Amino acid sequence: MITIRTAELKDIKQIQKIEKDYYEGFCCPLDTLTNWIKKSSENFLVAEENNKILAFIFFEYFNRLKAIPFVHESENNKIKKYAYISEVGILNEYVNSEVLQDLFNIIANAFARNLHHFSV
DSSP: OOOEEOOOGGGHHHHHHHHHHHTTTTOOOOOHHHHHHHHHGGGEEEEEEEEEEEEEEEEEEEOOOOOOOOOOOOOOOOOOOOEEEEEEEEEEGGGGSSSSHHHHHHHHHHHHHHOOOOOO
């Protein structure tokens, strides 16, 4: 059974392994992933089965649209006007499964619950 939960520091090695495969050799530095998990763990989700991470997604909220470098510190904004997917990854053998869609659905539902009305 696949479980979706928030990422923990102990998951970093598995996340970096998925990143290296998914992003063809690239993975975020240890300090970046540590920062993301420590500052915004509720926004860093992993899909896991039998203690093996199958996929992950890290999203953030911003109060305005702006360019963001791939590797950056989490801002953990209080105003949740825009949801931004900072990173996503999945094991090759699960690419054709519904795992990533499940993660995206959780984010969409969380964002919908946190929507506020803004005047433009």
